[in-house]
Amino acid sequence: MATKPSDKKLAVLGAGKLGGILLRAYLKQGLFSPKHVTATVKHGEKAAALAKELGVSVTTANRKAVHGADIVLLGVKPQVVGDVLKEIAPELSEKTLVICVAASVPTSYIEQRVSARVPVVRAMPNTPAAVGCGMTGICAGAHAKAEHLETARRMFDAVGRTVVVDEKNMDAVTGLSASGPAYAYIILESLAEAGVKVGLPRDVATLLAAQTMKGAASVVLETGDHPALLKDAVTTPAGCTIDGIMELEEGKLRVTLIKAVVKATSRAGELLFEK
Numbered sequence: 063m064a065t066k067p068s069d070k071k072l073a074v075l076g077a078g079k080l081g082g083i084l085l086r087a088y089l090k091q092g093l094f095s096p097k098h099v100t101a102t103v104k105h106g107e108k109a110a111a112l113a114k115e116l117g118v119s120v121t122t123a124n125r126k127a128v129h130g131a132d133i134v135l136l137g138v139k140p141q142v143v144g145d146v147l148k149e150i151a152p153e154l155s156e157k158t159l160v161i162c163v164a165a166s167v168p169t170s171y172i173e174q175r176v177s178a179r180v181p182v183v184r185a186m187p188n189t190p191a192a193v194g195c196g197m198t199g200i201c202a203g204a205h206a207k208a209e210h211l212e213t214a215r216r217m218f219d220a221v222g223r224t225v226v227v228d229e230k231n232m233d234a235v236t237g238l239s240a241s242g243p244a245y246a247y248i249i250l251e252s253l254a255e256a257g258v259k260v261g262l263p264r265d266v267a268t269l270l271a272a273q274t275m276k277g278a279a280s281v282v283l284e285t286g287d288h289p290a291l292l293k294d295a296v297t298t299p300a301g302c303t304i305d306g307i308m309e310l311e312e313g314k315l316r317v318t319l320i321k322a323v324v325k326a327t328s329r330a331g332e333l334l335f336e337k
């Protein structure tokens with residue numbers, strides 16, 4: 063990633079958990095210069111605390127924050143996106159790139175609420191972005207060109223990996239990789255609990271579980287091998303792993319995970335319409 067700060071002006075509206083993770087990473091990596099960054103939150107006291115921590119302008123005034131910005135990153139909840147767009151629409155033009163990370167919000171929803179031809183990129187990151195290990199799906203709206211997707215890709219590559227998908231798959235990205243860290247933490251916690259059950263100290267059990275999951279994922283990413291083949295390589299005939307796998311099959315781990323992603327994907331399509 064570039065170490066030279068971009069001379070573009072960035073406004074992060076809704077610097078909460080996810081917006082805050084992205085903003086901290088951009089500042090830490092020098093992707094944007096602090097003097098070119100503005101951010102907003104809802105509560106004044108949070109704005110003051112964040113401004114002090116990050117050394118950038120943080121307020122509750124969305125329209126003011128967006129004035130003169132080249133890139134607007136929308137990090138508010140899906141149900142708030144419409145209200146925020148109403149506030150900032152007069153400041154947006156075809157020269158402003160709008161990147162929205164809100165689940166469930168189609169690019170067309172944003173395009174209908176801003177002036178003609180504003181380029182919009184929809185993005186779905188996840189929280190491991192906090193340690194540079196994020197996974198983000200992005201897609202282009204009707205007026206976003208290759209250069210806009212490239213700008214968004216650079217911003218999400220700075221916190222992990224990025225994949226461009228069709229917009230029709232964005233809810234699926236939400237159900238799999240945006241919600242996915244929660245599923246992984248439950249599996250990891252359960253493995254650590256199991257370690258405690260078979261006599262390991264909790265800190266050792268947690269380390270074994272976490273490094274094992276990280277290692278297994280790294281092998282898939284680095285070799286490109288099918289997970290089933292890699293699983294077979296661990297499973298010695300009449301060994302102990304096959305006994306563990308039989309328990310997983312009996313407990314329906316696979317179908318449970320599949321159903322979790324299917325449920326989260328369908329829920330991802332509903333959020334926008336709730337108040």
Ligand SMILES: NC(=O)c1ccc[n+]([C@@H]2O[C@H](COP(=O)([O-])OP(=O)(O)OC[C@H]3O[C@@H](n4cnc5c(N)ncnc54)[C@H](OP(=O)(O)O)[C@@H]3O)[C@@H](O)[C@H]2O)c1
Nearest residue numbers: 076077078079080103104105137138139140163164165187
């Ligand atoms: N968390 C994830 O893992 C994840 C992953 C992918 C996508 N997302 C998406 O990211 C978005 C934010 O999620 P989050 O988990 O980061 O939620 P969050 O921590 O609640 O952040 C939302 C932020 O929006 C601020 N806000 C609320 N109303 C506002 C307004 N009118 N103007 C400006 N700021 C306003 C809040 O301010 P206060 O702090 O003052 O309340 C808060 O800082 C959601 O749309 C979600 O779908 C989240």
